Amino acid sequence: MPDHRPEVRLGEYESTELGTDQLTAGDVTRLHALQARGCLSLTAGRTGWRLKAEATVGVLVLDRVRLVVEPKFAIRGEQLMTWLAYALHTPVPATARRWSTGPDGYADLVAAALLEECEMLLRAGLRRDYVRRQSLEPVLRGRLDFAAQATRRFGQLDQLHVRTFDRESDIWDNRVLGVALRAALSQTTDSRLARALHGIADAFPHSGTPAAALRALQRTQYTRLNARYRPAHTWARLLLVGGGVTDLLTDHGTTAGGLLLAMPMLWEAVVRRLAAEAATPRGGRPVPGHGASGITVRGDLGKTSTFRPDLLLSFPRPDTDAPVLLPVDAKYKRYDRHGVSAGDIHQLLTYSAGYTPADAPSAVIVHPQPGGHARRTLRIGTSQRSLGVVHVLGIDTHARPEQASAWMRTALPSPP
Incomplete structure (x- = not known):
């Protein structure tokens, strides 16, 4: 049955104050676990707790309140x-x-x-599908289980151990x-x-x-x-799983009583489909960005590290059998309001150096831009040498996905 806990509402990246009587020790433990996964932050104050939402939306049912984080950005x-x-x-x-x-x-x-x-x-x-059952029946149905009949009924025939195979709706598809x-x-x-x-x-x-x-x-x-x-x-x-698909939107799900959606993971899934649909008319297709073709760092302390773009597109090259690759990365950031960060430029330059032709290194960033589509081109290099080109595409999330897909087909740069 629906409960009537007091409700606390806030938006992405917004914060709110909670009194010490609003959170139990169990609530604090759950919120700290979500904080460790980057879903929110919880800090103690003199009179209570300060809770700040990150890029995770949905509802979390706590012991004394219901926390609702609305998508805003x-x-x-x-x-x-x-x-x-x-x-x-x-x-x-x-x-x-x-x-x-x-x-x-x-x-x-x-x-x-x-x-x-x-x-x-x-x-x-x-x-409905065929389901195998073992049961005790007064008449013979299906096949008699001779071993069970001999060891459990000791020759008595008033009840029969049988194995049946009937069509039922009690299958996992329905369960x-x-x-x-x-x-x-x-x-x-x-x-x-x-x-x-x-x-x-x-x-x-x-x-x-x-x-x-x-x-x-x-x-x-x-x-x-x-x-x-x-x-x-x-x-x-x-x-x-508490709001996320294990292999698509979240890595671990959330605890019982919550339904949370990680917006950056959702945006990555959106970009993967948009870019794949945009590449198909040109003969392009997504390919794995790991394995033998992955970018790896070896010889450093600790484990071998890897660089993996969110999507790697493969396009046919007319004059050779070897395809040309184009890395695409999804960024859930306000790149419609400020410039691309140095860290993201370094990351995309690494992708372009690892996957695209040496004479024309390029990569693509796709970010949400509510209110209209936009694109710009960043050219990175010195006066003597070009290091690469990063195409920055802004997708209008106020539009329908079909409209965004059609614009993406025109905005996705041609492979070098």
Whole structure:
């Protein structure tokens, strides 16, 4: 059931004061764990605590308060679900409404998206598959388990140990959704949404734990039989790991009772799809930026370090079989308001030196720019020698992803 804890709201990079009576010792431990992962910062003061949000949005249910961090910087609430669905290659749910219409914002929207997909699955009929069962029956069904019958019934035939293989809906495709629907109940304060989630949850099998459901999702292979489950599984995975997809948006998820989204990781996923779509008409494709082609540092103290761009595009070269590469890096920074940092220029110069032709080193930075697309070119070098070119592309996050993709196709520089 929805709870009625006092709510504390703030935006990305904003801060707020919390009294000593608002946080328990367990809350402080959880917040410090999130601080170690760069999600927020918590500092002690004379009269309480000062909490500052970083580039992580969503809801965190603490013992005495509900902490809600709204997206403010680049992708505002009304666009968050649209861009998230784009990054996840998932249809935009009809529930992608404005952030301000729900008290929990992102948490409510993800739960509502899961609800919408589950309702469509129910209307079409849940998938059924053959499940092997062992049971004790009064009549013979399936195959008799001779070993169990002999050792447990000692020749008695009034009850038979049998092995059956029947078509059932109690399979992992449906089970993970039942687990996720129940997890969503603890994330929302919207009474209507909570009633709808509770009502539909009973239609799905829900045996198993969230950890087991996540393992099942990692093993799931989609075919024509279960392809329609992919969107529902995507939203279920977000809920079960606390707001992030393990291999896409976050590295570790969050603890139970939270639904947090790391905006820099979301932006990286958006840029990977935008750049890949922009390169396809030119014959380009994404390639791994690690392994034999990775940039590594050897011989220093400690472990071997590596440099990996967020995306490495490979383009065919007309006069040779060897492709030409173009590194693309996503930066969740206000490069529409200030210049590119020296650290990022050094990083992109390293990528261009490692992947692009020596006579024309180049790389691309893609950053969010609310309100309009923009591009500029940085030329780095001395009066005697050019070190490289960095193309800085600003994506209008107020536009629809389809519009941004079309602009990206024209703005992405041609390979050297």
